[in-house]
Amino acid sequence: MKYSTFQDILCADACLVLIVTGIICAALRWFHMCRPYNMEEDYFYPARKEVALTYLILSLIQIPYFLAPSDDAVIKYIGLAGILYYPMCFSALFGIYFGDQRLDKFKNRYYITGTLSVIVAVLLIIIFGKGYWITDNWGYLKYIFSAISVLPTMHLFNKMRWLRRKIENYHFQNYSDNSDFPYRFAEKILSLPLFCILIMWVIFLSGNGIVKMVADLLISILEVIFLIMILHPQRVLQADTAHSDDLMSVTQDSTEKPDETAKYESYIFDEEAKRQVLDIILRRFKEQHLQKKDILAEVDKGRMASASRFIASVGYYNLINMFRLEYARQYSEANPITKQSAVAEASCFASASSFSKAKKSVPYIDPLLVKNVHYKHQGI
Numbered sequence: 513m514k515y516s517t518f519q520d521i522l523c524a525d526a527c528l529v530l531i532v533t534g535i536i537c538a539a540l541r542w543f544h545m546c547r548p549y550n551m552e553e554d555y556f557y558p559a560r561k562e563v564a565l566t567y568l569i570l571s572l573i574q575i576p577y578f579l580a581p582s583d584d585a586v587i588k589y590i591g592l593a594g595i596l597y598y599p600m601c602f603s604a605l606f607g608i609y610f611g612d613q614r615l616d617k618f619k620n621r622y623y624i625t626g627t628l629s630v631i632v633a634v635l636l637i638i639i640f641g642k643g644y645w646i647t648d649n650w651g652y653l654k655y656i657f658s659a660i661s662v663l664p665t666m667h668l669f670n671k672m673r674w675l676r677r678k679i680e681n682y683h684f685q686n687y688s689d690n691s692d693f694p695y696r697f698a699e700k701i702l703s704l705p706l707f708c709i710l711i712m713w714v715i716f717l718s719g720n721g722i723v724k725m726v727a728d729l730l731i732s733i734l735e736v737i738f739l740i741m742i743l744h745p746q747r748v749l750q751a752d753t754a755h756s757d758d759l760m761s762v763t764q765d766s767t768e769k770p771d772e773t774a775k776y777e778s779y780i781f782d783e784e785a786k787r788q789v790l791d792i793i794l795r796r797f798k799e800q801h802l803q804k805k806d807i808l809a810e811v812d813k814g815r816m817a818s819a820s821r822f823i824a825s826v827g828y829y830n831l832i833n834m835f836r837l838e839y840a841r842q843y844s845e846a847n848p849i850t851k852q853s854a855v856a857e858a859s860c861f862a863s864a865s866s867f868s869k870a871k872k873s874v875p876y877i878d879p880l881l882v883k884n885v886h887y888k889h890q891g892i
Contacts, residue, residue, distance in 0.1 A: 534571030556745035585643030594712030688832035785818035798860035842887035
């Protein structure tokens with residue numbers, strides 16, 4: 513350990529902050545679980561150990577730079593480790609937390625093993641005193657490592673697209689107003705890897721110690737923020753109805769595989785279940801924050817699965833907003849000079865933007881489904 517300049521000391525200190533922060537976060541994530549969620553660890557904390565290992569390995573990767581921040585080969589190693597490690601980790605964590613990875617286990621092992629092998633190989637070259645070979649041949653090695661990083665990065669982007677589709681489908685199958693969509697946590701999670709990867713590419717391309725120092729402090733802050741976000745489980749069991757188990761099962765059936773089931777399977781439901789759903793919606797569509805579970809809670813217990821299939825065949829968001837849009841149409845015809853904001857309020861949209869979003873998103877209003885929607889003028 514030798515620091516020749518004051519800049520080296522600053523860079524080493526920033527790197528030490530990152531290392532210590534990662535180790536502390538790893539320990540907290542590994543050992544801490546909130547009560548009573550610790551009784552159902554596999555459900556509420558599906559990626560707990562993997563996240564802890566991610567923190568720990570990231571800290572271990574930084575140790576060579578802490579020991580030799582002025583070594584040109586080491587900072588090049590840090591840059592390539594970043595553009596390989598972050599895409600690989602986020603891709604694996606997204607899959608573990610948000611989906612069943614048993615069918616994707618081989619592919620994950622391939623990406624994880626391959627990525628870590630490249631990082632370890634470069635590190636061993638430096639440890640055995642051959643770091644000059646990296647710096648001397650960096651002109652073409654840079655392009656080779658950039659090409660290698662494309663594989664885990666493309667895998668991550670595919671995972672992110674899959675996750676975004678899954679989230680959007682869940683929202684449209686369970687919420688009637690876009691302002692109710694629980695996007696906040698997902699958006700933060702989806703934006704985090706992009707920001708981290710961008711930082712790593714800046715380090716990789718610049719090879720600048722000051723850039724690395726600033727990045728280490730930023731990543732340390734992000735690690736703490738991310739830990740705070742995930743310490744409390746983001747999964748919530750909604751079991752507040754008389755037959756909550758049935759509600760959960762039929763809701764999951766209609767949202768687990770949205771792309772496949774919606775496109776290729778025919779929805780089978782009985783007319784009585786359909787009638788009950790439409791009657792409930794007719795009575796309650798003016799409730800701004802009406803959710804799918806609220807509708808199913810009023811359906812006869814023996815018809816809940818059939819009712820859920822009917823809702824899924826139309827799309828819950830589409831179905832509720834057909835009623836609201838039909839009411840808005842009739843209201844506008846009866847009050848032609850009324851502003852759109854007033855029409856939205858009268859039709860019980862949460863806002864004018866929600867009204868506008870519904871008009872763009874609902875592809876078609878089925879007259880048979882909304883035939884009982886009638887606007888009555890106050891003067892009549």
